[in-house]
Amino acid sequence: AQRVTQPEKLLSVFKGAPVELKCNYSYSGSPELFWYVQYSRQRLQLLLRHISRESIKGFTADLNKGETSFHLKKPFAQEEDSAMYYCALTGGATNKLIFGTGTLLAVQP
Amino acid sequence: AAGVIQSPRHLIKEKRETATLKCYPIPRHDTVYWYQQGPGQDPQFLISFYEKMQSDKGSIPDRFSAQQFSDYHSELNMSSLELGDSALYFCASSLTGAPANEQFFGPGTRLTVL
Numbered sequence: 001a002q003r004v005t006q007p008e009k010l011l012s013v014f015k016g017a018p019v020e021l022k023c024n025y026s027y028s029g030s031p032e033l034f035w036y037v038q039y040s041r042q043r044l045q046l047l048l049r050h051i052s053r054e055s056i057k058g059f060t061a062d063l064n065k066g067e068t069s070f071h072l073k074k075p076f077a078q079e080e081d082s083a084m085y086y087c088a089l090t091g092g093a094t095n096k097l098i099f100g101t102g103t104l105l106a107v108q109p
Numbered sequence: 110a111a112g113v114i115q116s117p118r119h120l121i122k123e124k125r126e127t128a129t130l131k132c133y134p135i136p137r138h139d140t141v142y143w144y145q146q147g148p149g150q151d152p153q154f155l156i157s158f159y160e161k162m163q164s165d166k167g168s169i170p171d172r173f174s175a176q177q178f179s180d181y182h183s184e185l186n187m188s189s190l191e192l193g194d195s196a197l198y199f200c201a202s203s204l205t206g207a208p209a210n211e212q213f214f215g216p217g218t219r220l221t222v223l
Contacts, residue, residue, distance in 0.1 A: 044201075090210070095140070096154040099151040100151055
């Protein structure tokens with residue numbers, strides 16, 4: 001079955017601390033993995049996609065096919081990073097997204 | 110830049126009533142997706158349209174129907190509403206062939222069924 005698991009509903013860190021939001025997936029083929037972010041009162045927006053291998057706002061995510069993981073990392077958290085983060089995948093011809101349950105990141109001053 | 114527009118932003122209905130949600134994709138985007146997000150839940154895929162034809166169907170109740178019109182806007186019609194239909198309904202659009210077929214999301218319509 002296709003599934004995305006985010007084990008942490010809430011992650012609270014202090015400003016300047018490292019952040020790692022965990023994401024594991026289950027998919028029979030070769031999925032594309034994404035991280036979406038939703039800031040307070042804003043719409044869902046794409047943060048990262050694994051095929052781009054890019055760093056956005058200091059965040060990176062590496063696809064580990066052996067561990068079926070796509071954890072999101074940032075070495076030094078900032079208060080403006082506080083938001084809801086969703087890991088998601090697509091793999092079918094129709095491109096529908098399968099989301100994890102999300103992790104609320106709270107960065108304390 | 111133009112974004113995905115959804116209307117209305119908020120909707121309150123009573124049980125057994127009907128509701129129509131509208132989505133206006135980004136100009137030139139050829140695919141529209143609908144997702145439902147219940148309280149404390151992750152967004153769940155409902156249905157998608159590519160070039161005005163249904164392209165995929167998820168866990169969408171038979172009471173719901175959707176279509177995409179000639180101007181590419183889409184409507185989600187919900188009948189015999191139940192309390193459990195209370196949720197945030199997102200629409201997203203994408204352009205086939207764009208990097209990763211990135212989906213751009215609207216602000217959502219919050220439906221409350223009383």
